[in-house]
Amino acid sequence: xxxxxxxxxxxxxxxxxxxxxxxxxxxxxxxxxxxxxxxxxxxxxxxxxxxxxxxxxxxxxxxxxxxxxxxxxxxxxxxxxxxxxxxxxxxxxxxxxxxxxxxxxxxxxxxxxxxxxxxxxxxxxxxxxxxxxxxxxxxxxxxxxxxxxxxxxxxxxxxxxxxxxxxxxxxxxxxxxxxxxxxxxxxxxxxxxxxxxxxxxxxxxxxxxxxxxxxxxxxxxxxxxxxxxxxxxxxxxxxxxxxxxxxxxxxxxxxxxxxxxxxxxxxxxxxxxxxxxxxxxxxxxxxxxxxxxxxxxxxxxxxxxxxxxxxxxxxxxxxxxxxxxxxxxxxxxxxxxxxxxxxxxxxxxxxxxxxxxxxxxxxxxxxxxxxxxxxxxxxxxxxxxxxxxxxxxxxxxxxxxxxxxxxxxxxxxxxxxxxxxxxxxxxxxxxxxxxxxxxxxxxxxxxxxxxxxxxxxxxxxxxxxxxxxxxxxxxxxxxxxxxxxxxxxxxxxxxxxxxxxxxxxxxxxxxxxxxxxxxxxxxxxxxxxxxxxxxxxxxxxxxxxxxxxxxxxxxxxxxxxxxxxxxxxxxxxxxxxxxxxxxxxxxxxxxxxxxxxxxxxxxxxxxxx
Numbered sequence: 001x002x003x004x005x006x007x008x009x010x011x012x013x014x015x016x017x018x019x020x021x022x023x024x025x026x027x028x029x030x031x032x033x034x035x036x037x038x039x040x041x042x043x044x045x046x047x048x049x050x051x052x053x054x055x056x057x058x059x060x061x062x063x064x065x066x067x068x069x070x071x072x073x074x075x076x077x078x079x080x081x082x083x084x085x086x087x088x089x090x091x092x093x094x095x096x097x098x099x100x101x102x103x104x105x106x107x108x109x110x111x112x113x114x115x116x117x118x119x120x121x122x123x124x125x126x127x128x129x130x131x132x133x134x135x136x137x138x139x140x141x142x143x144x145x146x147x148x149x150x151x152x153x154x155x156x157x158x159x160x161x162x163x164x165x166x167x168x169x170x171x172x173x174x175x176x177x178x179x180x181x182x183x184x185x186x187x188x189x190x191x192x193x194x195x196x197x198x199x200x201x202x203x204x205x206x207x208x209x210x211x212x213x214x215x216x217x218x219x220x221x222x223x224x225x226x227x228x229x230x231x232x233x234x235x236x237x238x239x240x241x242x243x244x245x246x247x248x249x250x251x252x253x254x255x256x257x258x259x260x261x262x263x264x265x266x267x268x269x270x271x272x273x274x275x276x277x278x279x280x281x282x283x284x285x286x287x288x289x290x291x292x293x294x295x296x297x298x299x300x301x302x303x304x305x306x307x308x309x310x311x312x313x314x315x316x317x318x319x320x321x322x323x324x325x326x327x328x329x330x331x332x333x334x335x336x337x338x339x340x341x342x343x344x345x346x347x348x349x350x351x352x353x354x355x356x357x358x359x360x361x362x363x364x365x366x367x368x369x370x371x372x373x374x375x376x377x378x379x380x381x382x383x384x385x386x387x388x389x390x391x392x393x394x395x396x397x398x399x400x401x402x403x404x405x406x407x408x409x410x411x412x413x414x415x416x417x418x419x420x421x422x423x424x425x426x427x428x429x430x431x432x433x434x435x436x437x438x439x440x441x442x443x444x445x446x447x448x449x450x451x452x453x454x455x456x457x458x459x460x461x462x463x464x465x466x467x468x469x470x471x472x473x474x475x476x477x478x479x480x481x482x483x484x485x486x487x488x489x490x491x492x493x494x495x496x497x498x499x500x501x502x503x504x505x506x507x508x509x510x511x512x513x514x515x516x517x518x519x520x521x522x523x524x525x526x527x528x529x530x531x532x533x534x535x536x537x538x539x540x541x542x543x544x545x546x547x548x549x550x551x552x553x554x555x556x557x558x559x560x561x562x563x564x565x566x567x568x569x570x571x572x573x574x575x576x577x578x579x580x581x582x583x584x585x586x587x588x589x590x591x592x593x594x595x596x597x598x599x600x601x602x603x604x605x606x607x608x609x
């Protein structure tokens with residue numbers, strides 16, 4: 001009797017599937033290897049074998065098996081997803097993206113494709129692309145997809161959309177109500193979304209469920225900070241770093257909390273120093289200390305801290321990138337040396353390439369910087385770091401094409417806010433907004449790693465604010481933003497080609513500068529339109545000399561030859577300046593009595609499709 005081969009094949013596949021579900025990979029593979037040999041046209045056998053290989057980390061062999069599978073059925077979405085994951089796991093990112101993007105074109109609503117593509121893009125720091133890749137599946141697919149909501153939440157957090165991230169994490173939590181990780185991430189998003197009381201409620205539910213970990217305590221500390229309960233927050237945060245000294249973000253937050261409350265650099269560094277004395281191999285803490293020292297305007301000491309870390313960690317790429325950045329303010333040649341070492345360790349790392357390009361500008365090698373900018377721009381045309389570097393290099397070379405990027409007359413616009421509903425005129429609205437925003441500024445010092453010096457900064461979430469004037473701020477800026485988009489129009493340059501006529505706000509914050517305070521020259525690498533909205537100004541702004549004015553075109557580090565500021569805007573109450581996020585911008589320091597201050601609100605706007 002001739003056996004029914006298809007029935008026999010099905011039985012073998014079922015037996016192999018049961019073994020795989022029980023994590024018995026060796027006997028499962030024995031069956032599948034025989035089946036692949038005797039039935040080479042059975043795509044399901046190839047796919048199951050590859051799945052087993054991926055689960056046990058044998059990604060190279062899995063790739064070979066999957067390519068055989070796809071030769072049999074090129075439109076096998078599941079096999080494409082597995083191949084994409086296997087390629088990504090072995091560092092073949094470009095090929096992984098090609099495979100997964102092809103799968104996405106075949107099935108835009110596939111949850112599996114969206115998750116795999118989202119993971120690869122997020123790992124590359126391509127947050128906007130990850131969001132675009134996952135949104136169709138989130139809109140059209142079966143909503144029972146915890147991994148999709150988890151990844152979408154992470155992408156939205158990375159994109160500066162904590163409110164939207166909280167929505168994604170809530171969807172995840174509805175599918176898995178007992179998942180404390182989902183609840184903890186929801187709490188973290190709520191804390192970032194300026195909903196600290198709700199964040200505290202969620203994180204205490206995690207604690208009540210027995211999830212008392214340094215991570216949950218860290219989120220609790222952030223929720224307490226958001227409610228202004230700083231004494232409690234500091235106690236909890238100290239407990240976190242003592243329980244887990246290598247908790248980088250907790251160490252950063254604690255040092256920043258102490259620094260902002262006291263302005264005392266020694267007190268802010270105390271816990272870091274105690275940890276590093278015992279565990280100098282926690283090299284990322286040397287970076288945290290260096291950034292704190294840079295914020296306190298102590299660049300030489302910051303570089304010395306990085307050198308101490310390198311003495312322990314050798315050519316660690318993170319330390320080398322940090323060293324290259326810190327050294328820009330001190331010694332361009334050393335910055336270039338550090339950047340070159342970082343690139344030798346990680347040749348394709350974007351942060352190392354940015355450090356190398358900036359260091360090239362610092363030592364006057366504009367052509368090398370231009371080549372680096374082109375490489376960065378080719379891989380991500382929206383990256384503001386590449387655009388700023390390209391403009392600086394062209395300007396240094398005397399190439400007039402830099403004006404296409406730094407077109408101040410065409411791309412920088414300043415006009416008064418619109419008057420929101422509920423106020424008779426702009427003066428009345430500004431009076432309320434100034435009073436309300438001032439109540440939020442309770443810190444003594446500026447945040448670590450921020451552009452401002454001698455002042456304080458607070459995040460604003462208008463839709464969650466208790467103040468009507470802050471809730472009305474999006475209405476006050478909507479008209480100016482729309483008029484800005486209309487005025488620049490559409491075109492081939494980096495600003496205009498992203499202009500869809502629609503926008504979304506990505507982050508709102510307020511800054512209060514004291515006399516001699518200023519913004520270090522900077523740009524917003526992931527933004528599109530950046531802003532400065534002036535609420536209250538010191539008298540020095542009107543006394544000539546440009547004190548407190550907004551300036552454009554001057555890099556944050558010394559260059560050879562020197563590239564000074566090219567364009568200025570004189571602030572006035574109610575004025576909103578809008579400009580490309582990739583443009584270097586900063587503030588001229590201002591003089592005045594101790595009680596004088598300069599109060600602003602700023603935000604970034606991103607294009608919407």
